[in-house]
Amino acid sequence: MFEATALNARNARIQTLFRLLFGLMTGLLILPVIIILFTLIQEGGAVISYDFLFTSPTDGMTAGGIFPALIGTIWLVAVALIISVPLGVAAAIYLSEYAPENWLTRAINLAIINLAGVPSIVHALFGVGAFVLFFNFGTSILAASLTLAVMALPVVIVATRESLQAVPLAFREACWNMGATRWQTIRRVVLPNAVSGILTGVILEVSRTTGETAPIMFTGAVFFTPFLPQSVFDQTMAMSLHLFVVSTQVPGVPEQLPYGVALVLIAMVLTMNSLSIAFRMYLRSRKKW
Amino acid sequence: MNRRRRIIATIMLSTGLLALGAHARIAIQNKGSDTLVNVAQAWAEAYAKKAPEVAIAVSGGGSGTGIAAMINGTVDIANSSRRMKQSEIDLAKEHGQDPVEHIVGYDALAVFLHPDNPVSTLSIEQLSSIYARGQEFDNWSDLGVKVPGCKDNTIIVVSRQNNSGTYAYFQEAVLGKGGKYRQGTLDMHGSKDVVDLVEKTPCAIGYSGLAYATDHVKMACISSQVGKPCVSPTVATASDRTYPIARPLFMYTNGAPKGDVKSYLDWILTDEGQCIIANKGYAPAHDVTCE
Numbered sequence: 001m002f003e004a005t006a007l008n009a010r011n012a013r014i015q016t017l018f019r020l021l022f023g024l025m026t027g028l029l030i031l032p033v034i035i036i037l038f039t040l041i042q043e044g045g046a047v048i049s050y051d052f053l054f055t056s057p058t059d060g061m062t063a064g065g066i067f068p069a070l071i072g073t074i075w076l077v078a079v080a081l082i083i084s085v086p087l088g089v090a091a092a093i094y095l096s097e098y099a100p101e102n103w104l105t106r107a108i109n110l111a112i113i114n115l116a117g118v119p120s121i122v123h124a125l126f127g128v129g130a131f132v133l134f135f136n137f138g139t140s141i142l143a144a145s146l147t148l149a150v151m152a153l154p155v156v157i158v159a160t161r162e163s164l165q166a167v168p169l170a171f172r173e174a175c176w177n178m179g180a181t182r183w184q185t186i187r188r189v190v191l192p193n194a195v196s197g198i199l200t201g202v203i204l205e206v207s208r209t210t211g212e213t214a215p216i217m218f219t220g221a222v223f224f225t226p227f228l229p230q231s232v233f234d235q236t237m238a239m240s241l242h243l244f245v246v247s248t249q250v251p252g253v254p255e256q257l258p259y260g261v262a263l264v265l266i267a268m269v270l271t272m273n274s275l276s277i278a279f280r281m282y283l284r285s286r287k288k289w
Numbered sequence: 290m291n292r293r294r295r296i297i298a299t300i301m302l303s304t305g306l307l308a309l310g311a312h313a314r315i316a317i318q319n320k321g322s323d324t325l326v327n328v329a330q331a332w333a334e335a336y337a338k339k340a341p342e343v344a345i346a347v348s349g350g351g352s353g354t355g356i357a358a359m360i361n362g363t364v365d366i367a368n369s370s371r372r373m374k375q376s377e378i379d380l381a382k383e384h385g386q387d388p389v390e391h392i393v394g395y396d397a398l399a400v401f402l403h404p405d406n407p408v409s410t411l412s413i414e415q416l417s418s419i420y421a422r423g424q425e426f427d428n429w430s431d432l433g434v435k436v437p438g439c440k441d442n443t444i445i446v447v448s449r450q451n452n453s454g455t456y457a458y459f460q461e462a463v464l465g466k467g468g469k470y471r472q473g474t475l476d477m478h479g480s481k482d483v484v485d486l487v488e489k490t491p492c493a494i495g496y497s498g499l500a501y502a503t504d505h506v507k508m509a510c511i512s513s514q515v516g517k518p519c520v521s522p523t524v525a526t527a528s529d530r531t532y533p534i535a536r537p538l539f540m541y542t543n544g545a546p547k548g549d550v551k552s553y554l555d556w557i558l559t560d561e562g563q564c565i566i567a568n569k570g571y572a573p574a575h576d577v578t579c580e
Binding site: 057058060061132133138139217218221222223224225226227234235245248249250251 | 316323327329334337348350363481569
């Protein structure tokens with residue numbers, strides 16, 4: 001047997017030290033999340049009730065609920081998804097499965113990465129110029145969701161492309177050798193194996209679009225409207241803008257109310273995320289490699 | 290395959306139906322001044338009970354935002370806490386719009402001070418000495434006071450962002466035509482932010498609509514000249530124009546209002562509509578008795 005030397009002992013000590021240090025860093029990382037959630041629940045928990053969720057604001061937005069904003073956010077995110085997911089997934093399939101390796105493909109990839117880096121306020125102004133004024137959709141859910149969709153496209157494209165490329169080439173080759181076309185291979189082999197990754201992209205998009213304020217405040221979301229949207233051409237209230245409004249624009253709002261709005265907004269994102277993560281884990285458990 | 294087709298068909302059909310539903314309701318778009326936004330919200334809230342078929346969507350952003358939307362033709366009613374400039378009216382006409390002005394109320398611009406500040410009266414000249422470019426006053430001692438809690442007694446001058454109608458009106462009323470604000474003001478993005486800041490900062494002075502006053506700040510009594518009697522900002526002194534920094538509040542429509550926009554504006558000017566603005570801390574456009 002070995003006798004532990006001084007050097008061994010020293011190495012072991014250093015090892016423990018670094019492990020502790022890195023563990024501490026990880027702990028620090030989740031600290032803000034815990035503090036935010038704790039504060040929101042403590043301050044805003046009391047506001048949440050059936051009436052808060054399912055009635056309109058009253059008394060100059062200092063009382064009542066958030067129902068129009070809640071429904072508005074669901075509309076905005078849903079329409080943005082309907083637009084961006086098919087577009088993003090199709091683009092990613094082309095880039096991953098069909099595109100030849102040349103300067104054009106590289107340029108397109110570069111453009112997508114740059115699009116992801118464009119600040120949301122720039123997307124907002126683009127949305128006003130393109131969708132509200134040029135296409136003449138007016139300030140509407142359609143214009144706001146299109147703006148959100150443009151903003152979220154890179155997320156969907158990059159996530160989808162990554163997950164398509166994670167499917168081993170051998171799978172495709174086996175399929176081609178059976179005489180299948182490229183499309184048949186994509187449809188029957190690549191996509192079913194990549195769906196969990198694609199879903200991650202969609203989750204990320206939902207979380208991001210739910211919380212965005214700048215792209216919607218000029219293109220479709222309003223300070224106040226007492227009605228629920230009936231079509232994509234209506235304007236609507238939205239949770240993120242409502243949070244901004246009740247915390248900074250309206251005098252005499254009870255202190256707890258903004259916390260309540262923030263709590264519901266966070267809960268929406270977290271619920272969406274956990275549902276999708278659960279679904280993703282289920283799909284992954286069926287993965288064949 | 291068949292089931293999938295049916296799902297796609299359903300989705301397409303429901304989207305189509307949603308698009309058809311677009312004209313089932315009358316929508317009025319109302320945008321602009323942050324000073325007016327809370328009144329506009331209260332009007333929209335009350336009007337929804339009067340005329341449930343009319344949906345009024347209110348947004349803020351500042352008078353400049355509302356006027357820009359009027360020029361672009363994307364609103365039915367633009368709110369503004371300042372009169373449109375001739376250049377803006379010309380631009381609107383070039384874009385095929387014809388802005389028509391309606392005065393819906395009056396607003397007293399209160400000058401806010403920290404409650405610990407011994408100053409309680411200010412003249413327009415003194416305000417100008419604090420706010421104007423090349424200002425003479427940058428220390429509270431220039432006004433002959435020592436402010437408790439204010440470390441080196443330097444005045445912290447709080448103003449608004451430059452697309453605010455409040456900013457433009459205060460400039461005109463206090464600094465005079467063509468007068469410029471001094472450098473180094475703290476420009477806040479909302480009337481409420483100004484009041485919140487002054488409340489927490491003993492050195493500060495700021496201005497905002499009277500409606501944004503709270504119990505935690507002091508409002509200066511304003512005189513037109515040093516030595517003349519001063520007037521405190523209230524709904525009454527704004528209504529009878531004795532308060533020196535009171536301004537009209539505007540709503541602009543494209544052409545003379547018609548149909549539902551006309552009914553809405555008419556309702557705003559009824560006693561019922563005017564009592565709503567009075568209850569929000571602004572002066573009504575005409576005398577009303579509210580409970």
